[in-house]
């Protein structure tokens with residue numbers, strides 16, 4: 578090896594090392610491109626060495642040419658590898674910058690204060706009823722507040738001079754063209770009739786809604802709320818009624834072993850009829866224990882005449898119905914003594930008894 582050859586070899590070694598150092602120092606793709614052009618570009622250092630080959634004698638040119646080509650391949654590979662590295666780093670940085678944290682917790686909301694809203698306890702109870710019966714396959718049905726005499730009474734097997742009419746303290750409106758006086762519905766039971774008239778069985782509905790009676794004291798209001806239930810199918814029995822209502826009462830009051838009693842009673846639209854009582858302590862008001870009974874709702878097997886009034890053949894279809902006061906079960910659940918605050922819009926009372934709008938009732942959380 579001549580001196581000249583050695584020097585040239587050092588040349589190439591220096592170019593390799595310097596290029597490697599520059600590539601390592603290149604922090605982004607722009608810096609990387611400057612290194613690439615400085616080596617492989619038209620005026621690049623390697624390009625210049627290749628150009629200089631022509632001036633060498635053939636023997637030296639062959640040897641030098643082979644060495645330069647090896648170096649070129651090596652540098653190209655190093656440059657390409659660095660590009661891939663920088664591109665991967667750039668992608669990482671972008672992904673990190675654009676990441677969405679889906680685990681972000683809900684924003685803390687202030688305790689019910691001046692500016693915060695709350696769900697009225699009547700609405701909350703209705704939401705709970707819908708959640709519980711919804712889980713049992715019931716849908717919600719609705720009807721008008723202003724009813725015909727026939728829907729509110731006649732079709733429910735409550736004839737003209739039946740004493741049950743007097744019990745209801747009905748609000749009557751001026752007579753319509755047919756001479757009959759519409760009423761403010763005295764119960765949600767007329768929606769049983771409307772449902773059976775408009776949809777074929779099987780039927781499974783609950784009817785939360787407003788009801789009206791001319792009555793006013795600590796436990797009665799002229800406007801109040803009921804929820805009705807109706808199930809119509811083939812081969813429905815008293816056993817279904819009992820199972821359904823026991824499950825409902827235990828879920829609603831949150832007492833797994835709440836005592837429930839079915840007591841024979843009378844309603845014109847059911848046969849047999851039953852009043853349903855729950856166990857409680859009359860002295861302390863505590864539900865679930867104490868040996869006393871508290872009447873909570875009315876129920877029964879839908880009267881064959883009511884089915885027939887709605888065009889259903891009682892030999893083919895049967896079912897059960899029930900009805901209860903929403904204020905009453907709400908007062909019992911929350912230990913409220915007086916019904917009047919429900920309608921007084923006293924903000925202090927509403928804040929105390931109102932429910933958090935961000936926590937709707939769910940069976941998973943136990944209503």
Ligand code: DAH
Pocket residue numbers: 763764765766805806844847874875876877898899900901
């Ligand atoms: N409608 C009755 C009332 O207002 C309550 C009721 C009792 C509804 C028995 C029913 C039922 O569906 O089967 O007092």
